């Protein structure tokens with residue numbers, strides 16, 4: 001049964017596609033944070049191991065919210081790694097085990113990339129699709145990524161002093 005919520009079918013579909021791409025990005029970044037939680041080495045092991053865990057737990061919560069927002073629009077949420085790998089705008093680096101600093105830089109770059117994409121998507125949803133609900137939802141997602149990016153950036157800034 002199609003939702004009767006004042007958004008055309010085409011626009012609901014377009015908003016769901018925006019959310020689907022974001023879901024793919026979130027999944028790739030979540031996996032990257034888990035990978036780094038497992039594989040980080042060095043004198044800051046204990047601190048970074050825990051820090052990366054905090055970050056992937058936050059991303060796991062975002063993943064669920066994004067997928068359920070797609071369902072609220074009446075569309076099926078993508079739920080396979082094959083779809084996420086195809087749709088993501090982020091890049092994975094299979095087989096690489098970077099130094100701790102590089103791990104932080106890579107996570108930061110991905111968070112910032114998501115922030116830039118979502119910032120555009122917020123306007124598209126509100127102005128072109130008439131979907132202020134998704135626009136508002138994405139604003140919260142953007143703020144979460146800005147917060148996680150700040151924490152990563154703070155690690156790098158501390159080391160350069």
Ligand SMILES: [Fe+2]
Nearest residue numbers: 037038049053
């Ligand atoms: Fe663990």
